[in-house]
Amino acid sequence: MDISKYTDLAVMYASEYGIKIIAAIIIFIVGKWVANKLTFFIKSMMTKAHIDKTLVEFSESIIYFSFMLMVVIASLNQLGVNTTSFVAVFGAATLAIGLALQGSFSNIGAAVLIILFRPFKVGDVIETGGVTGEVTDIDLFSTIITPVDKRTVIIPNSSIIGGNITNFSNRTQRRVDHTFGIGYDDDLKLAKETLIEILAADDRILKEPEPFVAVSELADSSVNFVTRAWVKSDDYWGVHFDLLEKVKLTFDERGISMPYPQMDVHTDKQN
Known part of the structure; x- marks a missing residue:
């Protein structure tokens, strides 16, 4: 060779x-x-x-x-x-x-629509596709959302454009709504005064618009009150959870019951 x-x-x-x-x-x-x-x-x-x-x-x-x-x-x-x-x-x-890859290109088209019409931007807190969290990135194919528990949720852009979008960051104020029930035998006026007092004592709740408390429903097992309080957007979740705890503790202290659904069963004795 x-x-x-x-x-x-x-x-x-x-x-x-x-x-x-x-x-x-x-x-x-x-x-x-x-x-x-x-x-x-x-x-x-x-x-x-x-x-x-x-x-x-x-x-x-x-x-x-x-x-x-x-x-x-x-x-x-x-x-x-x-x-x-x-x-x-x-x-x-x-x-x-x-x-x-028509689906992928539809995501690119959706990304262009997001950029042009700006229903939200990076840093906003939104609810879309069943997920609520902060928008951390928008790329050609997907939007990355980080919920409060710090997960990373990747949602295709086409799914976002094709569904509902709730933007919590494009307003400086949000309203905290709650419904609280008391028993029919409880003092209605005392319960209302207690709720008003709790709302007034929280410095995070804005004075204007004024907090609102009213009877909303005479339900099957309770008299329901609705409370509405305006707060700064950054304070929303803190006030939301604190009110639930404060109302329960205060109602317990003042002997106001918060009934829960129950069923009475009657039996007939047959000889």
Whole structure:
């Protein structure tokens, strides 16, 4: 076997394609580094210009993807690949992938609608898709929500746009609503005065609009009061839970009962 023949052949291919491969790798590595730096620079400029954070995060994804596409094309061109043909093949492949991933592209369209109409932004507390929490990120395909227990919930953008959205952060005030029941034998006036007193004693509850207490229903086993108190949005959950505890403890101290559903069963004795 003539080993020198194969050695010469290997050297020829190495000299012909080795430099191109090395150059393509260098272009890709340097190009990726430049893409990261340029994307970070543009993001910093947008942030300094006080552009909405949601738009900044969304634009960052688009800009980085565009830069990386140019880097890949430049690397392939260095290898001698006909980029014109590549773009045509890429377009055809994109069409085929698009047909297969219609749901994913609907998420991208939904992301554009979220950016344009801004029903919420990063940092807002919203309720959507059965989840309530703070919006921590909006990308091309999904929105990430962090509930109060610090879970990470990822919801497809199309599901958000196709459903109801409750935004708790676009108002500075929220109303805390509760319903409390007392027994029919209890002192109605005392119960009402107690509820008014509890609401007035909490400094987090705003004086304007004035807190509201009234009998809302004569139910089967209780007389129900409704309470409505306006608070700052940041104080909502604290007041919500504290009122439940305070009312129960105060009612117990003053001998006001809070009945619960019950059933009386009567039996007939037969001889």
